[in-house]
Amino acid sequence: MLTRAIAGRTCLTELAAFAVHCGLACVFPVAIFGALAALRVVPHRYDLMLVVCLAVQVWMVKAGLETRDEAIVITLFHLLGLAMELHKVRIGSWAYPEEAWTKVSGVPLYSGFMYASVASFMCQAWRRLQLRFDGWPARGAALAIAALLYANFMTNHWIHDLRWPLVFATFVVFRKTDVRFTAWKRERRMPMMLAFFLIALFVWFGEQIGTYLGAWRYPSQMTAWHPVDVGKLSSWFCLVIVSLVLVGELKRVSSPRVQLTRAAA
Secondary structure (H helix, E strand, C coil): CHHHHHHHHHHHHHHHHHHHHHHHCCHHHHHHHHHHHHCCCCCCHHHHHHHHHHHHHHHHHHCCCCCHHHHHHHHHHHHHHHHHHHHHHHCCCCECCCCCCCEECCEEHHHHHHHHHHHHHHHHHHHHCCCEEEEECCHHHHHHHHHHHHHHHHHCCCCCCCHHHHHHHHHHHCCCCEEEEECCCCEEEEEHHHHHHHHHHHHHHHHHHHHHCCCCECHHHCCCCCCCCCCHHHHHHHHHHHHHHHHHHHHHHHCCCCCEEECCC
8 A cells, every 4th residue: 555655646746846847848838828818908919929929939948948049940930820820810710800000911920939838838948858869760751751742731631631641641650650758857758649639739729818818819719719629729730740850850950968869671
């Protein structure tokens, strides 16, 4: 009984430590949500959001919460996200209904930072949880999956949506991949596909908050807010795969200490 009690307390301690690390990794997303809530009734809120996002990024680098290499990664995600926003808003997938001076083709420039906040979380969690990967696929295969998933986001309104065949291909490519992390004292292991799903679930919950606060709106939410359909989870799952593959490969290029161990042939 004593052994079980000790084991139970250890598991709870690890779980609490994991939650704390993940919470601390959410500095940028929390700042975005906090600003959206605080500025909810302020005119030209989207313009102020751009100022807030830029200020938080500068502060995170100056405070040592983010390295310059990570800031470059986050900038890349801002640009990729902004490109997707321009396309999706143009075809009517969602909209930014509020007035703003910093809008381009209906898209406020701060919107790319919402994608960048996902990358920020990954970079922060990578360091805080001491992430290591076993069985990481060949660079060409990993980047091909990421590129095809991103391309599908941009073309699925013109040609057949290929997300499910691509998700299956991701299962094949990452079937031998595990992520190792340390929340407390003991290193733990998790299948990569499960990690993709859990992060996507976390982002989907964040989407509920974002749409409720008016960060953007889907067509069905224009008259009254309602929770985002669970079907959107598959989109976030694909986006998380793109994000983590790019973060991993960019980290490997920038730092020889990054451990992405190749799978055995």
